[in-house]
Amino acid sequence: MDVAAACCENCESQKIKAMKKLDYEQLASLPLFLGIDGSTLSSIYETINPVVAPMRKGNAIITSGEECRSLLFLLEGFVQASAAFGKNRFTIYELVHAVSVVEPQCLFGLHTTYTRNYTADSGGYYLRLPKSVIVRQMMENDVFRFNFTNMLSSLAQDTVNRLRRLPPQTTEAKITDLFSRQVLRPAGRKQIKCKMTDLAECVGETRLNVSRTLHKLEDAGLLSFTRGIIDIPYMEKLIAKVM
Amino acid sequence: MDVAAACCENCESQKIKAMKKLDYEQLASLPLFLGIDGSTLSSIYETINPVVAPMRKGNAIITSGEECRSLLFLLEGFVQASAAFGKNRFTIYELVHAVSVVEPQCLFGLHTTYTRNYTADSGGYYLRLPKSVIVRQMMENDVFRFNFTNMLSSLAQDTVNRLRRLPPQTTEAKITDLFSRQVLRPAGRKQIKCKMTDLAECVGETRLNVSRTLHKLEDAGLLSFTRGIIDIPYMEKLIAKVM
Numbered sequence: 001m002d003v004a005a006a007c008c009e010n011c012e013s014q015k016i017k018a019m020k021k022l023d024y025e026q027l028a029s030l031p032l033f034l035g036i037d038g039s040t041l042s043s044i045y046e047t048i049n050p051v052v053a054p055m056r057k058g059n060a061i062i063t064s065g066e067e068c069r070s071l072l073f074l075l076e077g078f079v080q081a082s083a084a085f086g087k088n089r090f091t092i093y094e095l096v097h098a099v100s101v102v103e104p105q106c107l108f109g110l111h112t113t114y115t116r117n118y119t120a121d122s123g124g125y126y127l128r129l130p131k132s133v134i135v136r137q138m139m140e141n142d143v144f145r146f147n148f149t150n151m152l153s154s155l156a157q158d159t160v161n162r163l164r165r166l167p168p169q170t171t172e173a174k175i176t177d178l179f180s181r182q183v184l185r186p187a188g189r190k191q192i193k194c195k196m197t198d199l200a201e202c203v204g205e206t207r208l209n210v211s212r213t214l215h216k217l218e219d220a221g222l223l224s225f226t227r228g229i230i231d232i233p234y235m236e237k238l239i240a241k242v243m
Numbered sequence: 244m245d246v247a248a249a250c251c252e253n254c255e256s257q258k259i260k261a262m263k264k265l266d267y268e269q270l271a272s273l274p275l276f277l278g279i280d281g282s283t284l285s286s287i288y289e290t291i292n293p294v295v296a297p298m299r300k301g302n303a304i305i306t307s308g309e310e311c312r313s314l315l316f317l318l319e320g321f322v323q324a325s326a327a328f329g330k331n332r333f334t335i336y337e338l339v340h341a342v343s344v345v346e347p348q349c350l351f352g353l354h355t356t357y358t359r360n361y362t363a364d365s366g367g368y369y370l371r372l373p374k375s376v377i378v379r380q381m382m383e384n385d386v387f388r389f390n391f392t393n394m395l396s397s398l399a400q401d402t403v404n405r406l407r408r409l410p411p412q413t414t415e416a417k418i419t420d421l422f423s424r425q426v427l428r429p430a431g432r433k434q435i436k437c438k439m440t441d442l443a444e445c446v447g448e449t450r451l452n453v454s455r456t457l458h459k460l461e462d463a464g465l466l467s468f469t470r471g472i473i474d475i476p477y478m479e480k481l482i483a484k485v486m
Contacts, residue, residue, distance in 0.1 A: 086409045105403070108389070109396030115403065138392065142382055146351070149381065152395040153352030159402035160348070160358065163424045166329045167410070167417065169447045174410065181406045204412045 022050035022075070022127055030073055030127075031101050032137075032147045040141065052127045055079075055120035062118040068106035070128040074098045077124015083116040085182050086202050090194035092182055095121060104151055107131060116184070162186075165243075171213040172242040174203040179232070180239055187236040193229055217242075265293035265318070265370055273316055273370075274344050275380075275390045283384065295370045298322075298363035305361040311349035313371040317341045320367015326359040328425055329445050333437035335425055338364060347394055350374060359427070405429075408486075414456040415485040417446040422475070423482055430479040436472055460485075 024045050027033055033041065052075055055061065062072065064083060079096045096102070096118070106112050137144040168177040178199075180186045196214075200207040214230065217223050222241060223232045232238055267288050270276055276284065295318055298304065305315065307326060322339045339345070339361070349355050380387040411420040421442075423429045439457075443450040457473065460466050465484060466475045475481055 085407065105396045105399035107396070108392045109398075109400050110393075111397075111400045111404075138388060139385055145381060145388065146378075149351045149392065149395065150353075152392065152399055153348045153350070154354075155352075156348035156395055156399040156402060157352050157354045159399060159406060161354075163402060163405055164328065166445055167421060167447060178410060202409055204410060 022052050036143045052125040059120040064117045066114050068112050070130045072102040073127045074100045075125045078121040080119045080121040081116045089198040093191040171205050176242050190232045190235050265295050279386045295368040302363040307360045309357050311355050313373045315345040316370045317343045318368045320365040323362045323364040324359045332441040336434040414448050419485050433475045433478050
């Protein structure tokens with residue numbers, strides 16, 4: 001009985017959700033639609049008829065290198081972003097939380113391909129608005145346009161600021177800097193898949209020194225590591241502590 | 244007589260130019276106005292009545308930390324951009340050539356202050372368009388808006404790509420990486436004012452090692468250095484050679 005009940009609960013949570021129409025209220029709360037007046041938003045809502053797609057843990061949503069032809073909004077649940085760096089010597093996995101816009105800088109400009117793989121890490125929903133819809137909103141809607149311009153400007157400002165950081169001196173700081181440069185957001189949980197020898201090579205230190213440093217950071221409760229996986233529960237705490 | 248002639252030539256070149264109205268053709272060739280059709284551009288030209296300001300070598304145009312309330316276009320001549328890094332341990336000077344838009348990401352977003360000082364390095368002209376003019380063009384002009392969106396997107400993409408670079412391993416690469424991360428554009432001539440001890444501290448190497456490396460790079464014709472100034476004639480050649 002207990003087993004059956006557990007199974008049913010499990011089945012319930014694993015059940016694939018169906019496509020559904022986005023609520024009007026949800027559209028109003030999306031990053032780029034914030035602040036648009038009610039009547040304009042109603043008209044947008046009727047025109048774009050936003051239909052959200054369900055996701056199930058493990059579903060691939062975007063592949064790194066794929067052409068960005070639509071703007072993806074994560075509405076509910078978690079998505080895992082991952083990318084390999086340094087000729088595949090290490091891979092960083094990080095969680096993207098709802099509500100988020102995925103790589104908004106890829107829709108325009110010179111390099112319009114995604115830089116990461118995005119895979120569903122839970123059940124949930126996402127919305128894809130085709131580039132044509134975004135272009136139309138950029139043309140017709142002042143608030144949307146400035147929301148988008150502000151978002152792109154802030155992103156450029158943030159990355160320019162991150163580039164200004166001076167080279168790290170200690171092994172702890174070298175490892176932290178290596179990861180914090182590559183992440184989408186220098187906060188939250190990050191998992192890094194890498195061999196100790198590759199990590200040592202990337203930061204220009206000996207394998208023994210890297211291993212000792214990871215143990216020290218583990219003792220301080222800033223990360224944990226097992227064979228080939230470094231788990232950082234709070235990237236912001238690690239950065240604050242060692243950099 | 245010769246002296247007088249030389250003096251007159253000198254006076255001529257040093258003469259402060261007067262404010263003047265921008266040519267219609269010049270407006271049409273500016274980065275954000277490219278591709279706008281003739282009649283729209285004529286109407287913009289009449290409305291904004293663009294007046295360009297003259298500059299003279301040594302004139303301060305923008306101070307680092309100043310609030311960005313207008314978009315500055317360098318129309319003719321050269322401007323020197325400079326900024327101090329690492330708690331004033333080194334200062335990078337680089338030339339910005341006409342025609343350029345200065346820090347377009349500072350007009351919107353969360354951090355709307357300039358990151359560098361800009362000083363005239365030659366005679367020339369610049370145009371300042373107030374934020375209100377840019378906002379109006381963003382509202383009314385589709386081509387202008389997409390030019391601006393593309394410019395911001397490309398800037399964000401470029402900086403995200405620069406962040407992905409792995410830590411350098413050799414002393415040559417460490418020095419080059421330190422400078423190439425901070426510059427506006429990783430190409431062209433750069434001058435860096437710094438003490439050898441400060442540079443050694445910034446890259447985490449000994450003073451002797453840094454001095455030897457600079458001599459080696461000087462022998463290879465990639466830079467020259469005298470007391471406190473490193474002169475890199477072509478940043479792109481240095482990057483291509485050592486990274």
